[in-house]
Amino acid sequence: AQSVTQLDSHVSVSEGTPVLLRCNYSSSYSPSLFWYVQHPNKGLQLLLKYTSAATLVKGINGFEAEFKKSETSFHLTKPSAHMSDAAEYFCVVRVFGNEKLTFGTGTRLTIIP
Amino acid sequence: GAVVSQHPSWVICKSGTSVKIECRSLDFQATTMFWYRQFPKQSLMLMATSNEGSKATYEQGVEKDKFLINHASLTLSTLTVTSAHPEDSSFYICSANPGRSSYEQYFGPGTRLTVT
Numbered sequence: 001a002q003s004v005t006q007l008d009s010h011v012s013v014s015e016g017t018p019v020l021l022r023c024n025y026s027s028s029y030s031p032s033l034f035w036y037v038q039h040p041n042k043g044l045q046l047l048l049k050y051t052s053a054a055t056l057v058k059g060i061n062g063f064e065a066e067f068k069k070s071e072t073s074f075h076l077t078k079p080s081a082h083m084s085d086a087a088e089y090f091c092v093v094r095v096f097g098n099e100k101l102t103f104g105t106g107t108r109l110t111i112i113p
Numbered sequence: 114g115a116v117v118s119q120h121p122s123w124v125i126c127k128s129g130t131s132v133k134i135e136c137r138s139l140d141f142q143a144t145t146m147f148w149y150r151q152f153p154k155q156s157l158m159l160m161a162t163s164n165e166g167s168k169a170t171y172e173q174g175v176e177k178d179k180f181l182i183n184h185a186s187l188t189l190s191t192l193t194v195t196s197a198h199p200e201d202s203s204f205y206i207c208s209a210n211p212g213r214s215s216y217e218q219y220f221g222p223g224t225r226l227t228v229t
Contacts, residue, residue, distance in 0.1 A: 036220075043117075043206065043222035044157075090156065099145055099210055101218060103156045 002027040004074075004091045006104035014112045019078040021107045023091035026072065033074045034092040034101070035065055044090070050074060061085070086111045116140055117209050119221035126197055126228055134192045134224045136207030142187035143209035147218060148180075151204040163190050197228040 007022040025031055032051045036044040048059025055067040065076045074091060091104040116139040126132045136146055145164050149157040161182050163169040169182035179201075181193040190209075194201050204225050208218040 041223075041225070043119075044220040046217075049217070099147075099162070099218075100159060101147075101208075103158075105156045108154075 002029075002031060002093045002095050002102050004033075004093045004102060004104040006089075006091050006107050008107050009105065010108045010110065012110040012112055013081045015083055016080050019076070019081045019085065019109065021076040021089050021091075021109065023074045023076065023104060024072050025074060025091075025093050027093060027095055030096050032094045032096065033065075033067060034094070035059065035063070035074075035076050036090045036092060038088045038090065038106075040087075047076070047089075081109075081111050083111050083113065085109060115211065115219045117143075117207065117219045117221040119205075119207055119224050121224060122222060123225040124227070126226070128198055128228055129196055131193055131195045132197055132226060134194075134205055134207075134226070136190045136192070136209070136221055138188045138209040138211070138219070141209075141211045141219075143190075144187065144212035145210040146184055146190040147208045147210070148182060148190075148192050149206045149208070151206060151223070153204075157206060160192075194226065197226070199228045202226055202228045 003026045005024045034049045035047040038044050047063050048057045050057050050067045058064045063078045089107045092101050118137045120135045148160045151157045160175045161169045161171045163182045163184035165184045165187050171177045184190040204223050206223040208220045
């Protein structure tokens with residue numbers, strides 16, 4: 001079985017400072033990993049995905065994540081936070097050959113003006 | 114491309130009534146659609162997986178007689194909450210898989226159900 005653990009339920013950063021949202025995964029097989037963002041009362045938007053290609057994945061809106069197999073981590077980063085980044089972020093895992101997605105519990109990102 | 118819509122976006126119904134939520138893939142054919150439930154400030158929980166033309170596969174703990182899923186075509190899946198109760202109030206989100214090898218899922222905007 002696969003799972004993801006988002007280590008922080010809430011992260012606050014000042015506008016213009018770096019963002020780090022942490023995610024660790026557990027999977028018996030080669031996983032695909034995703035980060036989704038959800039703005040209040042909105043659907044989920046895919047930020048980026050890792051599917052066994054390059055370990056450093058660049059996504060939309062300046063976000064990127066690095067797949068580290070030795071650490072079983074897939075942390076999401078952004079060099080400079082913007083007010084519009086305030087939202088809920090979900091780390092998601094999918095095992096190869098299985099369509100089901102397993103969601104982490106989410107991290108609420110707050111941007112301080 | 115790869116747009117998924119849901120209708121309605123929000124609905125209020127009385128306890129004991131049934132409500133139907135539609136999920137449509139607008140620009141692709143979806144071999145598989147998924148239904149999720151999200152409680153306030155919580156993560157998404159997969160309720161069921163539906164494949165066109167066959168019965169849905171429900172996750173453990175989800176009442177199949179209460180949450181009826183029909184996947185009548187490659188672009189439409191419906192979730193009917195039967196005999197709704199206040200505890201069914203939630204945000205329901207669908208996603209669709211176009212069937213490519215990436216298994217990528219495209220999510221709808223969600224439907225907020227409030228049962229009074």
